[in-house]
Amino acid sequence: MTNPLARYFQIVDSAGGDPSALDDLHDLFAENMLLLHCGEFVQGRERALAFHRTKAGKRREIKHSWTASAESGEAVTAHWSEAGVDLHGKEFSASGDAAVVLDGDGRISQLSLTLTDASDRARLLTARHLQVWMIPDPVARAKAMEGIYTEDFVFMEPEPDNVFVGRDALNDYIGVVQQKAPPVSIVVESHHKNREFIMFRWDVEFPGDKTSVGWEVLHTRGDLLERIVIFSPNHEVVTENLP
Template identity: 55%
Template sequence: MTTVLDRYFEIVNSADNGHAALEDLRDIFAENVLLMHSGEMVQGRELAVAFHQDQAAKWQESKHQWTASVDAANSITGKWTQAGLDLQGNGCSGIGHVSVSLDSDGLIAHLHLSLTGGSDQARVLIAKHLEVWMIPDAAERAKAMEGVYTEDIKLMEPEDVIAGRDVINDYISVVQRKAPPLSARLVSHFQNKEFIHWSWDFGFPGNKRALGSEVLHLKGDLIERVVIFSADSDVFTEGTR
C-alpha cells in the first residue's frame, strides 16, 4: 500500500529533474504543516515547500531510500537514507528516522525527519544538538542529552553561563514554556578540528527574529561547550530569567 510518506519521498527525489517538481508537495502538506528536518524547523505549507527547494539547491544530485509503516490511522513511521553529490561534486550521505502525523483530510500535519548519521559529522551533531532543544519531555530530553553533551557541558550565552546537563535540561524547559521558537534555520557550518562554527536564523512569536552563531567545542564525539554570539540575545532569552 502506498502511503503519503511514500508520495513525499517520491516528490523529493524528483527534484533532480528541476525544483519545480517540489511544488507538488503542496498537494500533500496541510496548510499549517509543522516540518522538523535534521534539527531545522518551519511551519506552514509555503515555508515547508521553500525549505525543500533550498535543500535541493545544495545538491548536484541525490536520491532517498526509505521504509514506511502505518502505525495507526493518522500516523506513519519509517527510516530514510539520502546519498548523492554536493555542489562541489563530493559524495554525501545521511540517515535517520521519520514520523508523520496526518490531519482529518489525510494531509501531512507534522513531518519529522531526524538526522542520526551521515558523511558530514559536524552537521549530524548540530542536528542532534537542535533536536535536544525541541524534545518536550524532560526525562526523554535528559536521555538524549547523554548522547550529545558531556556531563559538565557549559552553555555560554552573551549575558550568562549555564553549566551541567541537569541544569541546562531545566533551562530548556523554561525556554520552551516562555520563549519557544517558531522556526529554526541553519545558515552555514564549518568544522576545524574539535571546533564547529555554525550560524542560525530563529523566528519567535510577535514576528521577532534572532540571528546569531555558535561555536561548539567538542570532547571526543560530545559537545563540551556551546558559545553563543548574537546581537539579538534579548529575543531568545526574554522572560527566561
C-alpha cells in the first residue's frame, strides 16, 4: 500500500504538467478533511481540492521530497521539502514538518504542513505568523511566539481600535478568537515585500457563508515581526462574535 503522504506529494507534483491530475486527491481525502497548509487552512474535501488547484495555477512545476520521522497505521509524521519554478520562471524552495491522520477507510482526515524555512522571506514570515493562530494550547503558543514576534510587538485591527501590545496580550486575544469566532477557512491570496515591510491579503470564511477580506502589513525587525496593521472593508464579520 502506498504511503498516503507519498501519494499526496506524487499527485501535487504531477499537476505541473497536467492540472487535472489533482482530481486524484478526491479519493485520497476524506469528505470532511482538515487541511492546514503553511499558515492557511480549509475544511472539507471540495475546499481542499479548490485550494490545491489555485496553488497549482501559480507555478510551472514543483517537486517534493520527504523523510518520515514516525509512521503507524493511522498517522504519519515527516520532514518535507520542495523546489519549484513559478509562472515568471523564478525558482523557489521551502521545507517544514508534515503530519497526516487517516480515517477508518485509509483516507486523509487531517493533513498538516508547517513551514519552517523558505527562499521567499515574505512567504516564510507570513506563514510563521499565521501558524501561531492555529496552535490551540496557550503555553505552546506563547513559546512559538517568542521566535516570531518582538517583545514589544504591536497588533492593530481596524476600528473600533483593537490594539494589542506585547506577546502576552496577543496570545490572550488569539485564545478568545479560537473559542468565540473560529473561521472555517483562511486563504492567503497574495503577499509582497518592500524592504522591512511585508503585505499580504487574506480571505476568511465563517460558518453561515459569511466572508471577510483583509490586508495585513507586517513591519519586521530582522527576522521578527514588531508591528502588524490590518485593513479590511468588512472586518466586523471577523469580530462580531467577540466580547
